[in-house]
Amino acid sequence: xxxxxxxxxxxxxxxxxxxxxxxxxxxxxxxxxxxxxxxxxxxxxxxxxxxxxxxxxxxxxxxxxxxxxxxxxxxxxxxxxxxxxxxxxxxxxxxxxxxxxxxxxxxxxxxxxxxxxxxxxxxxxxxxxxxxxxxxxxxxxxxxxx
Amino acid sequence: xxxxxxxxxxxxxxxxxxxxxxxxxxxxxxxxxxxxxxxxxxxxxxxxxxxxxxxxxxxxxxxxxxxxxxxxxxxxxxxxxxxxxxxxxxxxxxxxxxxxxxxxxxxxxxxxxxxxxxxxxxxxxxxxxxxxxxxxxxxxxxxxxxxxxxxxxxxxxxxxxxxxxxxxxxxxxxxxxxxxxxxxxxxxxxxxxxxxxxxxxxxxxxxxxxxxxxxxxxxxxxxxxxxxxxxxxxxxxxxxxxxxxxxxxxxxxxxxxxxxxxxxxxxxxxxxxxxxxxxxxxxxxxxxxxxxxxxxxxxxxxxxxxxxxxxxxxxxxxxxxxxxxxxxxxxxxxxxxxxxxxxxxxxxxxxxxxxxxxxxxxxxxxxxxxxxxxxxxxxxxxxxxxxxxxxxxxxxxxxxxxxxxxxxxx
Numbered sequence: 001x002x003x004x005x006x007x008x009x010x011x012x013x014x015x016x017x018x019x020x021x022x023x024x025x026x027x028x029x030x031x032x033x034x035x036x037x038x039x040x041x042x043x044x045x046x047x048x049x050x051x052x053x054x055x056x057x058x059x060x061x062x063x064x065x066x067x068x069x070x071x072x073x074x075x076x077x078x079x080x081x082x083x084x085x086x087x088x089x090x091x092x093x094x095x096x097x098x099x100x101x102x103x104x105x106x107x108x109x110x111x112x113x114x115x116x117x118x119x120x121x122x123x124x125x126x127x128x129x130x131x132x133x134x135x136x137x138x139x140x141x142x143x144x145x146x
Numbered sequence: 147x148x149x150x151x152x153x154x155x156x157x158x159x160x161x162x163x164x165x166x167x168x169x170x171x172x173x174x175x176x177x178x179x180x181x182x183x184x185x186x187x188x189x190x191x192x193x194x195x196x197x198x199x200x201x202x203x204x205x206x207x208x209x210x211x212x213x214x215x216x217x218x219x220x221x222x223x224x225x226x227x228x229x230x231x232x233x234x235x236x237x238x239x240x241x242x243x244x245x246x247x248x249x250x251x252x253x254x255x256x257x258x259x260x261x262x263x264x265x266x267x268x269x270x271x272x273x274x275x276x277x278x279x280x281x282x283x284x285x286x287x288x289x290x291x292x293x294x295x296x297x298x299x300x301x302x303x304x305x306x307x308x309x310x311x312x313x314x315x316x317x318x319x320x321x322x323x324x325x326x327x328x329x330x331x332x333x334x335x336x337x338x339x340x341x342x343x344x345x346x347x348x349x350x351x352x353x354x355x356x357x358x359x360x361x362x363x364x365x366x367x368x369x370x371x372x373x374x375x376x377x378x379x380x381x382x383x384x385x386x387x388x389x390x391x392x393x394x395x396x397x398x399x400x401x402x403x404x405x406x407x408x409x410x411x412x413x414x415x416x417x418x419x420x421x422x423x424x425x426x427x428x429x430x431x432x433x434x435x436x437x438x439x440x441x442x443x444x445x446x447x448x449x450x451x452x453x454x455x456x457x458x459x460x461x462x463x464x465x466x467x468x469x470x471x472x473x474x475x476x477x478x479x480x481x482x483x484x485x486x487x488x489x490x491x492x493x494x495x496x497x498x499x500x501x502x503x504x505x506x507x508x509x510x511x512x513x514x515x516x517x518x519x520x521x522x523x524x525x526x527x528x529x530x531x532x533x534x535x536x537x538x539x540x541x542x543x544x545x546x547x548x549x550x551x552x553x554x555x556x
Contacts, residue, residue, distance in 0.1 A: 025316050027316065110316075111318070112316050112317070112318035112320070113266075113268055113315050113316035113317045113318070114317075114318065114320075114322070114323075114326075116316065117267075117268075135314060135315055135316050
């Protein structure tokens with residue numbers, strides 16, 4: 001826990017002046033992991049990577065910024081579908097063939113990108129993979145669900 | 147209205163536009179996070195001013211008039227945009243309008259926040275300077291494109307993309323937290339200095355556009371100084387630019403020939419600018435927090451000292467470069483150190499410092515080859531010197547510098 005106390009202070013940031021911020025925004029943390037990190041998931045209970053994730057999750061929940069999220073099974077379990085000329089093309093494997101692969105996502109509710117970057121920097125995956133921070137689009141969602 | 151009255155109204159609009167542009171854009175966008183719409187709204191307000199002021203006279207508080215008009219235009223702009231998210235800033239704007247702005251002309255200066263937004267790490271670093279030039283100073287995309295040697299269309303698109311990111315990514319108009327401040331301030335200072343550098347390189351002695359950009363950069367730094375008077379590095383940057391600016395008249399001979407700093411006629415240097423630079427450097431050092439720009443300014447200060455003492459204290463310059471390398475070991479600082487070491491300790495020492503640099507890194511770095519060529523020549527290593535001269539000449543962008551090197555090459 002000692003490593004993540006500042007996550008708890010995230011919400012204490014100065015209230016932003018922008019209108020979107022008054023209601024706070026939701027950001028998706030897209031977690032990209034190396035094959036090694038995926039492999040590390042199957043090791044024992046005392047694995048430090050797993051321990052870091054537990055502490056991180058706990059800190060997010062305590063800071064009251066955690067909205068949701070889930071880890072994903074390794075990329076080999078992915079199947080990609082495209083429809084071309086009405087014909088279904090199904091392909092084994094993930095959409096993009098890159099070294100680091102999408103390994104999960106976390107949705108946080110925060111006042112600003114800077115606060116979200118703070119949260120992302122503390123994500124255990126940031127040290128060995130990468131974390132992309134993307135704002136959720138409530139506007140498009142409204143258009144979709146009406 | 148007579149022609150001259152019309153002209154003075156035009157001048158009034160221009161003056162208000164120049165003095166208030168950044169403040170108005172900063173204020174409007176800090177409320178909405180929408181820099182692009184804030185600029186569009188202000189342009190509309192300026193057009194409206196050009197139409198109505200000649201007829202009705204210049205309002206008592208032109209800035210407040212522009213703000214009220216821009217605010218209305220902003221709301222119209224957002225209403226007409228068919229994006230669901232867009233209604234939010236408008237509503238907020240409507241909410242915050244307290245009373246008739248013409249009665250309360252005071253509004254907070256949010257330019258500092260705008261500067262930090264322009265140099266936010268989430269924005270492409272290559273766009274930090276163009277964004278500042280456009281949003282704080284009101285320079286148009288075509289002029290910025292000219293300085294950055296890319297097409298106006300491309301520059302326009304990149305600026306729009308950056309502003310869309312500011313609006314949608316959740317970048318807030320706020321002063322960074324204390325512990326992030328040094329790094330974030332560095333990005334702002336870098337961006338201002340980059341504008342100055344472009345103005346400087348572009349100048350070629352006669353190019354008016356280049357000169358303007360250097361002046362705009364100094365103005366931008368003065369704005370920053372006004373907003374952060376306690377930051378040593380801001381004083382350092384101002385001191386550095388003023389020292390360089392002071393030598394403008396001496397950089398070229400009467401025939402447009404390039405004159406290296408150590409051979410410049412120091413009677414042509416501007417004494418008032420050098421004095422002002424020294425005041426800022428002194429102010430910075432009193433805060434005992436050293437930094438890159440203060441050290442670079444200190445180096446320029448030693449060169450400026452020649453105007454009084456007639457000689458250059460190369461040892462002092464070398465020591466400042468040593469400190470600079472510890473903070474920012476760039477190609478520029480390391481080459482600068484080598485040049486200073488050559489003067490202070492001899493050409494061999496300078497050449498040894500150059501030899502310590504990675505050949506791959508310097509392959510396209512012109513100043514490295516220019517310094518190397520001079521040092522090899524001084525050591526009488528003619529074939530190697532010629533080779534280095536050729537590389538320096540081939541990499542030179544400024545024709546006056548090329549001419550200078552060709553002459554030295556012999």
